[in-house]
Amino acid sequence: MTDTRRRTPGAGSVIHAKDGTWIIRRELERDPATGRRRRIQAKGRTKAEARERFEARVAEMERTGLLPGTKSPYLKDYAERWLEEYRMNVKPTTYRTRAGRIKACMEVIGHVRLTDLTAEHVRLCMRVLSKRLAPSTLKDHFVSLKMMLDQAELEELIPVDPCRRVRPPRVEPTETHILSPDEPRKLLEAVPNRGAKRRGPAPTADMDEMWALLFELAFAAGMREGERYALMPFQLKRRDGVPGIDVCQQQIQQYGRPGEVEIPGWLKAEHLYGVLWLTTPKTRAARRFVPIPESLWERLWARIKRLGVGPRELVFTNSRSNPVRSSTERYNWRKALRAAGLPMVNVHSARHWTASMAARANMPDDARTTIMGHASITMTNRYTHRDAASLAALLCRAIPDLHGDAGDVIDAEVVEEAA
Template identity: 25%
Template sequence: MEADTTAGKWYAPAAGRTTVGEWAEQWYTAGLSGWKPKTRHTYRSILDRLVVPALGHVQLIQLRPIQVREWVGDMAGRVGAEQVRQGYRLLSQVMASAVDNDMIPVSPCRGVRLPRTPQGEPHILTIDEVTRLADACEPGDRVLVLLLAYGGLRIGEALPLRRRHLDVDGGRVVVEFAVTELPGGPVIDTPKDHQRRELLVPAFVVEAVRRYLATVPDGPEVFVFPGRQKHTAARQQSYSGFRRRFRRAVAEVGLNDVTPHDLRATHASWVADSRGVMTAARRLGHANASVTTRHYARPIDERDAQVARHLDDLGAGRRSGTRRARKHRKGKS
């Protein structure tokens, strides 16, 4: 024990006897102030449904990698792959904090193979499809669709926009808040990564916004997209209501499997194709461009074929030049 203490490897037995459930609760309480409401809700749900019922009674010092692997295998038979991955990632955070606080020498969350989640591809729309979709919507929803497609906003960022966030004269949209739908009701907070950003939008979108704002009450704090009922007019409209109307418009114009989130991916693809991934990442509010390419931006249809034809033209020109040079050398000899 003295040697381990000198080497920094000794841990008080009482610390290790703390159970996973007790430490998870302490870890959760300590992190509450730094998490967004949706994160708090998600972590609480995962702990209560997946972690604590299965492992909460186990002492930290007694939890072994084999038990964690068995727990992951049991979850895989009951819940989807994404929930399995969420549960394991959260347990890994809890156990890493136990290591950092000298409760245990090493985390048991290691060497575990997690199930893969199917990666759904976003539906990237053409400009014509977005135009037809927007025209199939009523005025407020039409402006919302245009802001999603030509501004790249998240639907949760567009719904809580207030009049002061729309600079019509400057053609600018300020993204300052985001709304999250939780079981207890909607919660307005800062956007993901707490990033406030300003976006310039095309002139025709600005004009559509200008005409629509003439139908919305004055006042800088008035919601641009208020609730549809009298008792909800003082707050932003719900996502569920917009989604129902959006689905009807999608069906009306003959599109399939298009969601409001696809409009954000469409914007990312348009911008990345014309101005590069870094510009697309900035407009979407991503600190890392890899997030943009992994989840949003996709190659524009026919663009790969255009690149191949361009390279073929370059190669053909090079081959023609080589043949002319050879003929020239032969003629001189």
């Protein structure tokens, strides 16, 4: 009878393969975070070579905390391994941001062993970084460190994440200023008079039209900057006779040049130009159909036909026929604001304007979140700003007149006196 019992965790085996190579294999305890079986294995032409590679892998796993050793790994070594695993689950730009935050923290407390890390080390890290970082950026550093240490706790490398015992850095919310209901029209009218410098061979009229259309899409459809930059003719559709945009691809991301950046297998990304890539929407809710006015629809198609833009080509490009960059849009946006004599609000405030106008029109919550591409009404409410006029109108309808002329009316009878 064949013995079907599995080898006990921690047991090792040395195998001399038919091709003459040697394999050293060892079963490990199940991964405490995932419950999956783990194995460490090394292969060599000789038994000594296989043994050397095996011991090097064991040492590397002990250094980064994948395998229990005589000493706990240094925080910087665990961070190195955590970032490598994190890289494959997020987009390249997200990874670069998170890696920068983690590495900044490691410069302060990376020399501490994981099991020796305390809440005071975390506080020290935040104090040191606070001297050169804005509060919101500092909080993101804290969140990044907590993400990593939460994973260490899940892997049972530490009993509890010390970040849980530290109050996060305080951040005062900044107020987003938006244009009033009638001011976007003034902005669009001022685009030809913005006085922007001409760059490249594209006619000035075409560039004026492009910026006016981009700005109008920001207000009329509430599209994100990158969603507008990535617009292609195939996305312009009619549903139930209604003209609109199928927002099915996301902003152009600066991932890096092909061969110099690692794109995760799950991420659908198409290289466009230089370091720019076309990607999918940031969330499932971000993929949506946004109705647009008929006049805007016609002007978009007029531009597409005049310039001969193909179905899978960008509707908007810069003067050198390359994808639009956010820095260029900000430059032209500010020029137009200044020419129109309007307050200096940022480009993203146009999405806030759209959400605010939708709320002002008493649009239902589910419709507002759909238009904005948000996963919940909570996020949409963060984009919604009530102006004094709309609040006054709502309050006037809700609260009756508490001190009007009706309460002062006195019934009187006219009596004619005898002469």
